[in-house]
Amino acid sequence: MPDQAPSPGGPAAPVSRPAAADNEAALRDSLKRCSSATVEAAVAYRKRHNPELLPSIIIGIVERFVEPDLRARLGSGDDDLRFVEDLGIDSLTMMEIVMLVEEVAQLQIPNEDLRSLRTLSDVKTYIDCRARGLPPPKPSKFFSIEHLVALMPIQPPFLFLNEASVSSASASAKYRITGQEFFLQGHFKNNPVMPASIMLEALGQLGVLFLLEGHVVAEPGKVVGPGTIYFTGCEGVRAHRVCKPGDVLTLSVRPKRMKLPLATFEGSIRVGQEKAVLAEEITLTYGYVEAPPPEAPLPAPATTTHGTNGSHGSHAANGSAGTNGSAHGTPGGSAPEHFNLPEN
Numbered sequence: 001m002p003d004q005a006p007s008p009g010g011p012a013a014p015v016s017r018p019a020a021a022d023n024e025a026a027l028r029d030s031l032k033r034c035s036s037a038t039v040e041a042a043v044a045y046r047k048r049h050n051p052e053l054l055p056s057i058i059i060g061i062v063e064r065f066v067e068p069d070l071r072a073r074l075g076s077g078d079d080d081l082r083f084v085e086d087l088g089i090d091s092l093t094m095m096e097i098v099m100l101v102e103e104v105a106q107l108q109i110p111n112e113d114l115r116s117l118r119t120l121s122d123v124k125t126y127i128d129c130r131a132r133g134l135p136p137p138k139p140s141k142f143f144s145i146e147h148l149v150a151l152m153p154i155q156p157p158f159l160f161l162n163e164a165s166v167s168s169a170s171a172s173a174k175y176r177i178t179g180q181e182f183f184l185q186g187h188f189k190n191n192p193v194m195p196a197s198i199m200l201e202a203l204g205q206l207g208v209l210f211l212l213e214g215h216v217v218a219e220p221g222k223v224v225g226p227g228t229i230y231f232t233g234c235e236g237v238r239a240h241r242v243c244k245p246g247d248v249l250t251l252s253v254r255p256k257r258m259k260l261p262l263a264t265f266e267g268s269i270r271v272g273q274e275k276a277v278l279a280e281e282i283t284l285t286y287g288y289v290e291a292p293p294p295e296a297p298l299p300a301p302a303t304t305t306h307g308t309n310g311s312h313g314s315h316a317a318n319g320s321a322g323t324n325g326s327a328h329g330t331p332g333g334s335a336p337e338h339f340n341l342p343e344n
Helices: 019-030 036-048 051-063 068-074 091-105 119-133 147-151 197-213 327-328
Strands: 003-007 010-015 141-143 163-166 171-176 222-224 230-237 248-259 263-270 272-284 289-290
Touching: 019 036, 019 091, 036 051, 036 091, 051 091, 051 119, 051 272, 091 119, 141 147, 147 163, 147 197, 163 197, 171 197, 197 230, 197 248, 197 263, 197 272, 248 272
Parallel strands: none
Antiparallel strands: 003 010, 141 163, 163 171, 171 248, 222 289, 230 272, 248 263, 263 272
16 A cells, blocks of 8 residues: 555645665565675665675675585685686576676676676676776687697697686786696605796796787787797796695786887786785797788688697797797687577
8 A cells, every 4th residue: 555644735645655765675675695785785886876886796696696615715805716617607697697787787788798708807897887987898808728729839738828818908817736747746846836937937928928919019011920939037026825736826917018029017926815926027028020811711610720839949938839920820819608698
């Protein structure tokens, strides 16, 4: 029954409940399986539209759909957690998460944008930009291990990147220490520890990937040549944590200065939220080669083979490891679709 309110000079007239109260009730009902902190943050966001509330809301919504044994990882503060690989979220569950985030933030996420949101950091950044009326950042390009082997001059067993993402401003990667690495046989006896020098090599390799992906102003008709990149030095290095088999290293580099023939990056490695290695400067030298002609599309279902071999130069991040300049033209940049989304 509608509420009754006295009407001056006459009988009581019906008064409708405020629409805001109805909206809040509907929001609380939609989030009833989330934590009370998430619900209250969502209600507060609806009232004040403060974008700073959105990260905790997103974490709370994701937590609702994650298996109990994985929820502790959400509380670690690691924004590099991947929905599929680390949190076990499939495509349908991802759609449920997206619809709740859309309802709370009162915006829509197109399917084509959703395909590029692979980590918690991706979602937080995207939603924050949309809530502030800013253009979302261009999605990073994802590289699986197969793409990395096809593109990189460094090859296994000296490639210390399992997967990577590259944007115009930075690059990130992951590497899991398996315990089977050749260098662990002697470092140390009965106490395998990842050498700090190898971790610096991994950061240098990530810098190589950044250069090969064309985020350098090159001369017309030129690209950075894989066989021209060498590790020249590093400064301000600090090792903060011992890394052992089973640890997953999260690597990141960001360019500081670039002018042919030198590219200087700052780099870091974490295990979860713990600092492992920080490098104030990692410097590579590079050069240009003629850009390869565009590859003709292959008829389906033909497959391609990669022209790299297993040889490797003796220098860290050596670009002369058995590939030639045409490696830049291999299909190393198209990200696989991690969510099988319905067509619009």
